[in-house]
Amino acid sequence: MRKYSVKQYALLLTAVIITGIFLFPVYWMVVTSVKPIQDVFATPPMIIPETIQFDAYVKNLIEDRSLLPYIKNSFVTAFGTAFLTLILALPCAYALARFKLRWANILLLILLITQMIPGIMMAMPLYILFSKFELLNSYLALIVGNTTTALPFAIVIMRPFFLSIPKGLEEAAVMDGCNSFTAFTRIILPLTKPIVLTVSTFSFLFAWGDLIFALTLATDEKIRPLTMGLTKFIGQYGTQWDNLMAVSTIAAAPIILAFLFLQKYIVSGITAGAEK
Secondary structure, three states: OOOOOHHHHHHHHHHHHHHHHHHHHHHHHHHHHOOOHHHHOOOOOOOOOOOOOOHHHHHHHHHOHHHHHHHHHHHHHHHHHHHHHHHHHHHHHHHHHHOOOOOHHHHHHHHHHHOOOOHHHHHHHHHHHHHHOOOOOOHHHHHHHHHHHHHHHHHHHHHHHHHHOOHHHHHHHHHOOOOHHHHHHHHHHHHHHHHHHHHHHHHHHHHHOOOHHHHHHOOOOOOOOHHHHHHHHEEOOEEOHHHHHHHHHHHHHHHHHHHHHHHHHHHHHHHOOOOO
């Protein structure tokens, strides 16, 4: 058996402690959602619940189904954002990687700068624009709004991946009779599975957890996503902590499942092209 040094054990222990610190809020959210309401306010706080019940989940998913439209709206917006981001980012990133564009470096700098702009600064201009085109309170408004956040990230992370693909593949495809478009769709695009999954996952998560655009671009309850549904449990005279944490756990579930099942592709997609 391989023997580890004291330093390696110390690093492992440090990593476990740091991971535990970051995961403790998630644990506390889940634990609070299954506690009886009297245990939520217990002093001192109950780190490990004595009684576990799922009344909050039954109430919000089975008895009171008013939460289900919010979940549907979140899925429609998130999948729509991921699809639109891919449709726009793939050709743009490919062009920046393959063609010698005059202003490519300036465009990349602009894309990097836009990552630093808070979403609230984009919400008001989009609200004014969409109000003129009568697009407020629509899925399209939410999808386009979230795409403005996800698209720069997608282009920046896709470009190094395309740079790492040898140009000889496209040249061979052209010699076999393909034009630039068919060489991209038949030869290059099938190789982009890791980066496509990475970008689509992050775009989905950006839209799934959005609150700014949901608050400004959708005032109709029929369109609002799950992040706005959480506000139902925060009232003027108190907060329904058990219901709030149960719905928060439901909202976090797709994020956790996405990273659990797609972590191999996400990691490979993020690191692809790094050496290049």
